[in-house]
Amino acid sequence: MAEALERADDTVDRLLESGRRPGDVLVLTVGEPHPWQQHELSFGEGRYWAQLTEGDDVFYADAALTRPARRDVVVLVVNGTPAHRAEPAFQQALGRAGALLVVCGEADLVGAPGTPESRPALA
Numbered sequence: 001m002a003e004a005l006e007r008a009d010d011t012v013d014r015l016l017e018s019g020r021r022p023g024d025v026l027v028l029t030v031g032e033p034h035p036w037q038q039h040e041l042s043f044g045e046g047r048y049w050a051q052l053t054e055g056d057d058v059f060y061a062d063a064a065l066t067r068p069a070r071r072d073v074v075v076l077v078v079n080g081t082p083a084h085r086a087e088p089a090f091q092q093a094l095g096r097a098g099a100l101l102v103v104c105g106e107a108d109l110v111g112a113p114g115t116p117e118s119r120p121a122l123a
Contacts (some may be wrong), residue, residue, distance in 0.1 A: 004079040004105035005034060011075050011102050012058055023055040026071035026096060028063040030089045030105075031079035036060045063089035072098040078105030 008027060015025055027034060033041075037060035040048050052059050052069055061069070063076065074097035078086050094101055 002079075004031075004077050005029075007104040008034070008075050008077045008102075011104060015073055015075075016058075020073060022057045024072040025058045025075065026069055026073070027058060027060045027075045027077065028065065028089065028093055028096075029060070029077040029079055030063045030086055031077075031081040033062060034060040034077065037062075063093060065092075070096050070098060073100045073102070075102045075104060078103065 012025060012027060016022060027036075029037070036058075037048075040051065040060065049067070051057055052061070052067065055071075059069070059071070074093045076090060076093040078089070081089075090103065093103075
């Protein structure tokens with residue numbers, strides 16, 4: 001679902017343009033990994049995970065991330081995944097978001113009320 005990835009990229013751009021620091025943003029994908037995640041992993045697992053710890057840049061990861069990660073803003077990309085995987089990803093993303101969770105893709109797959117493009121985190 002390339003459209004979900006494009007919407008997520010646009011969302012990240014708007015967040016940064018509005019004054020959010022790159023280190024405040026976590027992008028999680030439910031389907032295929034984000035191309036930027038794939039690029040960063042090409043430098044090795046150690047360097048990739050160091051970026052999460054350093055917290056200086058937007059971090060891209062799979063929604064099933066098991067490492068502790070919490071950012072002010074989480075962008076959840078629901079890109080071509082079965083509904084049974086989207087719901088737990090939504091719940092985990094909500095718990096990782098300090099102030100804002102943005103869902104890009106099929107919002108109805110994650111059981112979110114209505115079809116919001118963004119909603120405040122309840123964490």
